[in-house]
Amino acid sequence: MRTLYRIVVGIIRQQNQLLLVQNQAEGTEAVWSLPGGVIEAGETLADALKREMAEETGLSVETFELAYLTENFIEQFNAHSLVTYFDCSVTGELSLNDPDREVVACQWVPIEQLEDYILNRDVLEPLEDYLNETSKSYYLYEQMIW
Numbered sequence: 001m002r003t004l005y006r007i008v009v010g011i012i013r014q015q016n017q018l019l020l021v022q023n024q025a026e027g028t029e030a031v032w033s034l035p036g037g038v039i040e041a042g043e044t045l046a047d048a049l050k051r052e053m054a055e056e057t058g059l060s061v062e063t064f065e066l067a068y069l070t071e072n073f074i075e076q077f078n079a080h081s082l083v084t085y086f087d088c089s090v091t092g093e094l095s096l097n098d099p100d101r102e103v104v105a106c107q108w109v110p111i112e113q114l115e116d117y118i119l120n121r122d123v124l125e126p127l128e129d130y131l132n133e134t135s136k137s138y139y140l141y142e143q144m145i146w
Contacts, residue, residue, distance in 0.1 A: 002073070005081040008049045009036030010088045011067055011130070012059070014108055019094075020117055021056050022105040030104060032117035034085075034127070037100075049086055056103045058095030064088045067130050068137055072122065072144040085130070120144075 011034060012019040024030040035056040039048040050061045067085040074081065096103055109117050111131060118124045122141045129135040 002078050002080040005079060006039040007036060007081055007083045008039060008045055008052060009034045009083055009085045010049060010053050010061070010064070010090075011085060011127070012053075012057070012088050012090055016111050017108040018111060018114065019057060019059075020107060020109050021103045022107075023102050024104045025102050031119070032109075033123065034118075035103075035106070036083075045084055045086075049088070053088065053090065055098050055100075056096070057090075057106050058097055059090035059092045062089045062091055068126055068135050068139065070122070070126055070139040070141065072141045074144045085126075087130075 010019075019035060020032045021035045022030050022032050035053055037048070037052040037056070039045065040051075043051070046064070049064060053059055053061050064086040067087045069085070070081075070083045072081045072083065073079070094106055096106065114124060114127070118127070122139075122144045126135065126139045
């Protein structure tokens, strides 16, 4: 049986830049991604989004709107993930407060340089579609390579 992960992700814009976080689990190479994480038991999507953004970026979510969903099967981890992406407006100052100690940096990245940071096509493709206003509401990746 596959492990099911329910995840929320925030798309945070500042002019022509997006906020990215750099994650590094013990014994792995650092990877850039959008801020977000696993929904905890009993949390709503909104609660999880606000908590994850505060932990990973120090920012408070003021408003949010559903952007798109992705469903991924990640064979090498025997995992199935449902990821809900939200377009967020935030307030506050950037700071890391990650209790999992996996986020090692956060930075504003020009949108035209996203391909230099987000290397996974299954993550980058729907994000670029959304930013270019050609997004579908749902993406399925049956054999995602992480």
